[in-house]
Amino acid sequence: MLPSELLIHRQNGESIIPKRLKIDDRNLEIATDFITCFKEAVGKTQGELDRQLLELEGDSPDYRLKRGLAHLLKSGFCTFEVVSPLEPQELRQRVFTLSAQSVPSPIASQRTLSNLAAQLSQELNKEVLPQHIKTGLYADLQENRILTQFEEPIPEALLHRYNLSQVQGIFYRASQMTLNAHRNVPGEYKLLFRYLKLFQLMAYIEGDADHGFTITIDGPTSLFKPSTRYGLAIAKLLPALLHVTKWSLQATLQNRDLYTGQVKIGRFSIDSNCGLVTHYPPGKPYDSMLEASFADRWDALKSEWRLEREVDLIPIPGSVMIPDFRLVHPDGRTFLLEIVGYWRPEYLQKKFFQVRRSGCDNLILAISERLNLEKAGVKLTDTPARIVWFKDKLSPKAVLEVIT
Secondary structure: OOOHHHOOEEEEOOEEEEOOOOOOHHHHHHHHHHHHHHHHOOOOEHHHHHHHHHHHHOOOOOHHHHHHHHHHHHHHOEEEEOOOOOOHHHHHHHHHHHHOOOOOOHHHHHHHHHHHHHHHHHHHOOOOOHHHHHHHOOOOOHHHOEEEEEOOOOHHHHHHHHHHHHHHHHHHHEEEEEEEEOOOOHHHHHHHHHHHHHOOOOEEEEEEOOOEEEEEEEOHHHOOOOOHHHHHHHHHHHHHHOOOOOEEEEEEEEEEOOOOOOEEEEEEEEEOOOOOOOOOOOOOOOOOHHHHHHHHHHHHHOOOOEEEOOOOOEEEOOEEEOOOEEEEOOOOOEEEEEEEOOOOHHHHHHHHHHHHHHOOOOEEEEEEOOOOOOOOOOOOOOOOOEEEEEOOOOOHHHHHHOOO
16 A cells, blocks of 8 residues: 555545546556566665666656555565574674774774674585675665565556555545445355454444445544554455445545644545456455464364354344354354454444344354453443453463353
8 A cells, every 4th residue: 555645636625536547558658667677676775776766756747656656566566685694783793793802994894704704604504705794784774675576566457556555545534434335245245244354443234135234434533543553454445345246435534734734524435336456366355363363273272163264144133243253063063253352432332232132142252351341331241142351362272161
């Protein structure tokens, strides 16, 4: 995605219109030039690459466009590494310690590098030259990192990524979004809800699979303290949404006027006919770190209970629930596991209201101890679910204890 300073949009009344590049010969040529620049920089330092990019940018008035393409290539297609015989901090300590044993001079400096190179060659069982030490001494500085790998995209894909990133940037300052997922294949609903959970978005879902769902998502500026991290999470939802066949989205935005300092309200709308292209692979999204860790630890437990990732939607009046896991025993018993890690009081109230209305007698709630349920006005006494508490990691053994 793009940082705020590289976002380009215009405003028509309250409507925000992000910049979209045409996939034409001119823009394809610009994209090709930047891709070639990165390809030729493999094996060179980031500082050398940045100087080449500056030359390529020139004094063109569309410098933000070019910097945007460079940013996407650097952040999404490049691998930069620190290349040094030792960790640079340790290497500096070794060099400075040896240097302190002689009077400073060019000859003494060369002797120090040669002596240390001989020592490291023996210690590391590989050849280390004085030049390796000189280049590795400050290899941990950003401009000295080496571009070791570049996954070359085709020019058209880079332009599509740029257009998508410009639209994603709109949601950095969203206060609320309303997503209408019209009647789709049930699997697409599940995929969409999975992404909502994956990105930990505070969403309120109404509707059913026969008629479609209306999903209201709180934006980062609706929080008590605006969160850049949460804004990025909302932006990450858009490429996932492009896998859904039929949908429409309306967002309310809050932007502060640079001159008056006053908050201005903006509007943005987009739907499934937007022409944007996703770079997310099709299929179910990856687990969150918490869920992935839990699944790995469950497999290591070697329990007779089987952990399943694919869980059906649980319809409840006016909404839907989609638990994170299903636990299946060989004798036919099943339990559904829902991990509750959100923090906002209104969300917690809605979540536990859903649990009570679900009428589900085989539900397990794994609740983070970091949540202040009392402050949120949530009482567990009337919750028809088995409760498991966790801190940073959810223990499979703790889950087994409540079902056996």
